[in-house]
Amino acid sequence: xQKITQTxxxxxxxxxxxxxxxxxxxxxxxxxxxxxxKQPSSGEMIFLIYQGSYDEQNATExxxxxxxxxxxxxxxxxxxxxxLGDSAMYFCAMREGLIMIYNQGGKxxxxxxxxxxxxx
Amino acid sequence: xxEVTQTPSHQVTQMGQEVILRCVPISNxxxxxxxxxxxxxxxxxxxxxxxxxxxxxxxxxxDQFSVERPxxxxxxxxxxxxxLEDSAMYFCASSERQIYGYTFGSGTRLTVV
Numbered sequence: 001x002q003k004i005t006q007t008x009x010x011x012x013x014x015x016x017x018x019x020x021x022x023x024x025x026x027x028x029x030x031x032x033x034x035x036x037x038k039q040p041s042s043g044e045m046i047f048l049i050y051q052g053s054y055d056e057q058n059a060t061e062x063x064x065x066x067x068x069x070x071x072x073x074x075x076x077x078x079x080x081x082x083x084l085g086d087s088a089m090y091f092c093a094m095r096e097g098l099i100m101i102y103n104q105g106g107k108x109x110x111x112x113x114x115x116x117x118x119x120x
Numbered sequence: 121x122x123e124v125t126q127t128p129s130h131q132v133t134q135m136g137q138e139v140i141l142r143c144v145p146i147s148n149x150x151x152x153x154x155x156x157x158x159x160x161x162x163x164x165x166x167x168x169x170x171x172x173x174x175x176x177x178x179x180x181x182x183d184q185f186s187v188e189r190p191x192x193x194x195x196x197x198x199x200x201x202x203x204l205e206d207s208a209m210y211f212c213a214s215s216e217r218q219i220y221g222y223t224f225g226s227g228t229r230l231t232v233v
Binding site for chain 1: 161165176226
């Protein structure tokens with residue numbers, strides 16, 4: 001079963017406007033973490049933002065914020081004031097079982113990604 | 121800012137050959153991972169490593185794959201006999217603690233011909 005779903009394969013946004021990238025997840029764990037990564041054309045994976053399942057406030061990091069709706073199991077990324085350098089692939093990812101046995105791996109499960117293009 | 125270093129950035133190898141992908145995790149991190157990304161597809165977990173042993177591996181990580189931390193700094197992924205379908209970007213990552221996000225290296229693009 002798909003654990004992380006990103007339904008938008010591609011998105012366009014005008015420079016300086018805000019954009020929301022969708023992410024829904026599926027887990028039966030009570031404790032989990034949600035992450036967003038940016039992958040520019042050069043290929044590296046850049047960590048953007050993290051939301052823990054028990055965090056009551058939505059996470060924010062500069063121009064990035066995470067719209068976390070636990071009941072709907074969604075963790076959408078909002079980028080405010082888009083810049084040309086924001087053009088990239090964006091991946092949502094989940095780590096299940098944050099409270100876990102000390103030596104367990106804590107792997108990330110990734111969605112398919114959304115390719116964002118910022119237009120000048 | 122500390123970073124995870126991967127070498128080489130690009131490797132071309134013939135089918136059936138062994139390859140070793142190298143990574144230097146961040147020095148105070150305890151958890152190490154390998155992921156791969158076939159071109160145009162999502163990032164997939166391969167293996168996690170803690171306290172000098174594998175803590176979890178995916179079905180992709182079969183007997184052709186192995187990982188090692190030969191000294192205090194390097195973390196390697198070996199593919200014993202490469203197949204065409206092993207062509208992908210391979211990412212190393214490390215984490216100080218499990219509950220935090222982790223830092224990815226810039227990847228090694230492996231091309232099997």
